[in-house]
Amino acid sequence: MLTEQDLHGVFVPIVTPFDLEGGLDLDSLSKLVQQFITKGIHGLVVNGTTGESPAIEPDELELIIKSVRNASPASQEIPVIVGTGTNNTASTVKKTIQAKTHGADAALVVTPYYNRPSQQGIIQHFASLAEAGLPIIVYDIPHRTGVSLELDTLRTIMHMAHVIGLKDSTGNVKQVRELTCSISKPVLCGDDELFFDSLCCGATGGILASANVNTDQFIRVFELFKAGKVSDAKLLFDSLLPLVNLLFAEPNPAPLKWFLAEIGHIRSDKLRLPMTTISPELQQQLKAIVSLEKKVSR
Numbered sequence: 001m002l003t004e005q006d007l008h009g010v011f012v013p014i015v016t017p018f019d020l021e022g023g024l025d026l027d028s029l030s031k032l033v034q035q036f037i038t039k040g041i042h043g044l045v046v047n048g049t050t051g052e053s054p055a056i057e058p059d060e061l062e063l064i065i066k067s068v069r070n071a072s073p074a075s076q077e078i079p080v081i082v083g084t085g086t087n088n089t090a091s092t093v094k095k096t097i098q099a100k101t102h103g104a105d106a107a108l109v110v111t112p113y114y115n116r117p118s119q120q121g122i123i124q125h126f127a128s129l130a131e132a133g134l135p136i137i138v139y140d141i142p143h144r145t146g147v148s149l150e151l152d153t154l155r156t157i158m159h160m161a162h163v164i165g166l167k168d169s170t171g172n173v174k175q176v177r178e179l180t181c182s183i184s185k186p187v188l189c190g191d192d193e194l195f196f197d198s199l200c201c202g203a204t205g206g207i208l209a210s211a212n213v214n215t216d217q218f219i220r221v222f223e224l225f226k227a228g229k230v231s232d233a234k235l236l237f238d239s240l241l242p243l244v245n246l247l248f249a250e251p252n253p254a255p256l257k258w259f260l261a262e263i264g265h266i267r268s269d270k271l272r273l274p275m276t277t278i279s280p281e282l283q284q285q286l287k288a289i290v291s292l293e294k295k296v297s298r
């Protein structure tokens, strides 16, 4: 089981590869995991936003966790965090217990979306998760959930014993700084373009969809930063930004899946409805990056 001390470095929220009929492509998933581990990833996240959690059935989640765990001998050891958040407290507890049974080390729990609970309701939601017996990482992403966590609410939740950290996707680095100054638990950046800025504000790492493609370079940014080579970390991070921006130019994970399929890391860019593939314009822009990278690596 994960502890606060384990929440540092680069965590990759893995895409869930599908075959052309929309079924799970566990073979591509397993190969992705092997690549991430070879590159030295600090941890894996399955069934996050990038893993298309709203479109994954409970029996599929079990297969996904098992296939990530069994991808290589090293994937038995690496932290595996599973997205289990829903907008129903009882089903979130149930899903978190199931994730634990299938081999999760921690759960990533998004704030309850759509039903717009009160701050008190959100506190009770996270308090109820103590029952699941799995360490919890709170996932604050107001532009997706439609609900904002007030700073006091966040502090109350972060003091709960079963909560080991926060994934911050608010886009508000000032809040990251305020939190890291006032709470001792780790904050991970969940907003790719702010990874470097968040590290400067005290974040201990990031859960970054873009790290599905530039894994080693994101890890290098983190290592350079930790070694005090801040301007080298910034230079490298700045060089990653054009691709990061394109990967979020249309709803994640559509651009990312298209890119991964184009470079041959997954067999198809298939998404499950209501997610759809990217526009021809974005395809052209991403293709330009792929050919540029091919030229550089020649």
Ligand SMILES: O=C(O)C1=N[C@H](C(=O)O)C[C@H](O)C1
Pocket: 013, 045, 048, 049, 050, 051, 169, 190, 191, 192, 207, 208, 209, 210, 252, 253
């Ligand atoms: O799946 C995730 O975890 C992430 N989701 C965010 C989003 O899609 O908005 C982005 C972040 O890179 C990680």
